Amino acid sequence: MNSVFEVQKTIREVLLKVLDNHSLEQLNKIPDGFSNNLIWNIAHCVASQQVLVYKLSGVPSMVSEEFITKYKRGTKPEGDVSQSEVDEIRTLLSTTLEQVQKDFANNTFVNYTEFPTSLGYILKDIDGALSFNNYHEGIHTGMVMNMRKLV
Numbered sequence: 001m002n003s004v005f006e007v008q009k010t011i012r013e014v015l016l017k018v019l020d021n022h023s024l025e026q027l028n029k030i031p032d033g034f035s036n037n038l039i040w041n042i043a044h045c046v047a048s049q050q051v052l053v054y055k056l057s058g059v060p061s062m063v064s065e066e067f068i069t070k071y072k073r074g075t076k077p078e079g080d081v082s083q084s085e086v087d088e089i090r091t092l093l094s095t096t097l098e099q100v101q102k103d104f105a106n107n108t109f110v111n112y113t114e115f116p117t118s119l120g121y122i123l124k125d126i127d128g129a130l131s132f133n134n135y136h137e138g139i140h141t142g143m144v145m146n147m148r149k150l151v
Contacts, residue, residue, distance in 0.1 A: 004130050005101050011137045012093045015042050018144055019090050022151065028080040031150035038147055039081045039089065040071065041140045046092045047071035048136055052129045053100055057109040062096050073118070104130070 018038060019027070027039040036044075047068045050061040061068065069075075081089075103109065109126040116122050123129045 004134060005097070005104075007134045008097055008130075008137065011045075011134065011141050012097050014141055015045065015144065016090065016093055018042065018148060019086065019093075022148065024081075024083055024086060026148075026151040027086060028077070029151045030077065031147055034143075034147060034150075035076050037077055038144055038151065039086060040075075040077045041144050041147070042093070043067075043071040043081075043089045044073075044075075045137045045140050046089065046096055048073070049096060049100070049133050052115070052123065052133050052136070053109070053126065056113045056115050056123065056129060057126060058111050058113070059103070059108055062099055063092060100130075 019042065022038060028037055030037045046063065047070075050063050051068060051072065053059075054061040055068075070078075104126070112123070112125045112129065114122055114124050115129075117132060121132065123132055
């Protein structure tokens with residue numbers, strides 16, 4: 001499982017660099033042709049990881065239900081995100097990765113509720129969830145990389 005966490009760490013480092021190299025205005029700007037922005041995509045990665053890994057395992061998530069509701073699949077930005085929210089998201093990119101590694105090593109994820117992804121792939125266990133999460137974060141990182149050129 002080490003490689004799965006190394007991939008997620010790399011993805012998260014790329015997202016942290018985007019946060020560090022873009023202004024609050026750029027993070028909040030929705031480029032023409034898109035329905036969301038840089039900060040939404042980054043926060044969506046955190047929210048989705050928490051749902052795919054924690055909630056579906058029956059383990060309390062590290063983020064609030066409000067955070068998950070704001071950034072879950074099917075949502076879009078409802079207004080600008082503040083600098084303090086960006087700072088929270090920056091922290092969560094690191095802390096959620098560190099915690100999931102610890103929890104996995106401690107066998108915290110015993111149960112898992114099967115979940116059909118939007119692709120039709122059915123997540124059946126924590127290993128599948130962690131692997132799929134990297135695929136999902138990779139898609140959104142690609143979106144971020146494209147958007148950053150337009151803001």
